[in-house]
Amino acid sequence: MTFTKRKVRTRTKIRGTSDRPRLSVYKSNKYVSAQIIDDEKGVTLAFAKGEAKELGKMIAEKALKAKIKKVVFDKGGYMYHGKIKAVADGAREGGLEF
16 A cells, blocks of 8 residues: 555544644654644644654643644554654653543
């Protein structure tokens, strides 16, 4: 299965709402970035870029400042291991629930 098919299949099932926005993760060759998105309004509520575990903690800190505690995790078509798992673990340590 290709990356694009996995990404589309995941995105059709995951939607961020005002009560539970979507935590989307993007991975390039150099950076990992995450953003919290309210899909109903089409608005990015928080954004962070950096190394994986610290990124999870940073995005959780920004989310808690914006009074967001529960999110839906969108791994963006990537397999759940390595950097993606580290972002999720860091976000959980920072206080986010998903």
